Amino acid sequence: MKKKLPVGIDDFKNIREENYYYVDKSLFIKEIIDDGAQVILLPRPRRFGKTLNLSMLKYYFENNEEDYSYLFKNLKIKQTAEEYLAKQGKFPVINLTFKDIKENSWPQAEIKLKRMVAREFKRHKYLLESDVLDQYDKEFFQKILSLKAENAFYEESLKDLSDYLAAYHQEKVIILIDEYDQPIQAAYYNNYYDKMINFMRNFLSAGLKNNLALEKGILTGILRVAKESIFSGLNNPVVSTLLDNEYSKYFGLLENEIKELFNYYALDFQFEDLKNWYNGYYFGENIIYNPWSIINCLRREGEIEPYWANTSSNDIIKDLIINSESEVKKDLEILLKGDTINKKIDENIIFSEIDKKVNIIWSFLLLSGYLTFVEKERREMYLYCDLKIPNKEIRYIFENIITQWFEENLSSQKLNILLKSLSCFCAWAFT
Incomplete structure (x- = not known):
């Protein structure tokens, strides 16, 4: 019987157990182990395998009552040296995903953030039965679970949970964070950016900077959000974007x-x-x-x-293009003809400048998968890339945005003409 196609399936265990086809990316584990960085940020476009790769890491590294080694049978990681195999099932793991936190207001987003933290605490509820936690820690743990802890405690919760797990397992913790920038994008476009940035800065810094209980932290997202905002308190991540060779073959298909x-x-x-x-x-x-x-x-x-x-409304891209300066529209015309444009690329995205600085627009389009680079070079301190539309599918998106804009504006113009005509008629009829 042929294996099933994993459409929308991003849980590694589900894919391996339920006879889904799996493209073997398991040497990603080896590359993570070999990487000397303690904290690694891997931005890639949406739906290019980020969640599945983190799920694979979780099942490989986590010290769990169940032995998950069978999930890796006949995969490439099993053919590596003993030093890599020895790390299987060795570590406590904290596994968080921010991908569903895209609320219209801060109070709603705050509740979802707290629920996300509480779910991960619940996954490790066995800690309450141990002697590792004293009475104060157990009360704090219960407050997190019941969503009754003060906001500051949730900001410190990543650090606290890693301390508890390291003490219980007598092994440092691996922290996996998926789509870390999703709530930041939602916050920017719904006008609660400062509140979200403040939470994320404190939450990530507490858990990933100077954390003696940390073995490795792996983060994924679409963008590398500027250090001035979210990473101002976290200066230790190594970032590998789609412009870099490291990890380049583990996201998407060759x-x-x-x-x-x-x-x-x-x-x-x-x-x-x-x-x-x-x-x-x-x-x-x-x-x-x-x-x-x-x-x-x-x-x-x-x-x-x-x-x-x-798979997306592409509203962000539409807004950027429609509201851009004439220079951007001229460059887009060049791209639609199949030619390339050379642009300065800023790998650190500052959301407040997306619609204010032209180079930020091109950086955003490149890093989120709407453009690709052909050549790249550094001139002094700056990176420049020859950009192009990668394929017909992305060309379809741009052409659709332009067509919709044209139709909407044409309809609006017709409506204005009709209203003016009606106004003139009424003025004439009642004089």
């Missing part, structure tokens, strides 16, 4: 992986069509295919559609 997929499902396909629609992303030295679109294309037996484009 060409040989695509061919293996289509051959496995015995689908006839025009490889050039796949390349034109879903290829073209440069991650470091690798050319990458969009995994979401490829999997959905397979599910539809090779039917070409803009699958990734339809």
Whole structure:
């Protein structure tokens, strides 16, 4: 029986147990172990495998009552040296995801943040039965669970939980944080940015900076948010973006992986069509295919559609383009013709400057997957990239935004003409 396609499945255990097809990215574990950095930030575009990779790390490293080594049977990580295999099931793990925190107001976001923390405390509720926690710690633990702790305690909760786990397991903690920048984007576009930044700065700094209980911290997101805002108290993360070679082959799909997929499902396909629609992303030295679109294309037996484009409203991109200066619109016209533009890229995004500085717009479009780079070079202290639209799917998004804008404005103009005509008629009729 053929393996199922993991459309929307990002839990590693589920994929391995329920006969889903898995593209073996398990050497990602080895690269994480080899990396000398204690805290690693890995920004990548949405739906390029960030959550699944963190899930894999969790099941590999976590010291759990259940032995999860069977999940890695026949994977590449099992063929590595003993030093890597010895780390399997060794560490306590804190696993947090911010991907669903995208509320319209700070009170709503604050509640979700507290619930997220409480769920992870509940996952480690066995600590309450141990002698590691004194009475004060147990009362604090219970307040976190019941959502009754003061806000400052939630900001310190990542550090506190890692201390408890390290003391109980007699081993340092691995902290996994997925989509750390999702609540920050939501906060910016819903006008509670300062409150969210203050929480995230304190929360991450407490847990990831100078934490003696920390073995490694791995964060994923779409953007590298500027140090002046969220990382002002956290100066130790090593950042590997899609511009870097490190980790470049573990997010998205390589060409040989695509061919293996289509051959496995015995689908006839025009490889050039796949390349034109879903290829073209440069991650470091690798050319990458969009995994979401490829999997959905397979599910539809090779039917070409803009699958990734339809997973988001693209409102942010639309606002940036529509409200941009004429210079940006001229550059977009060049891109739509299939040419490249050379732009200064700032890898640290400051949200308050997204719609104020032109180079921030191009940086945002590049790092979030709406553009790709062809060449890059450093001139003195600055990075410059030749940018282009990676494929037909992304071209569809830009063309759709422009078409919608044209139709909306045309409708508005017609309405204004109608109202003016009606006004003139009323003035004439009643004189």
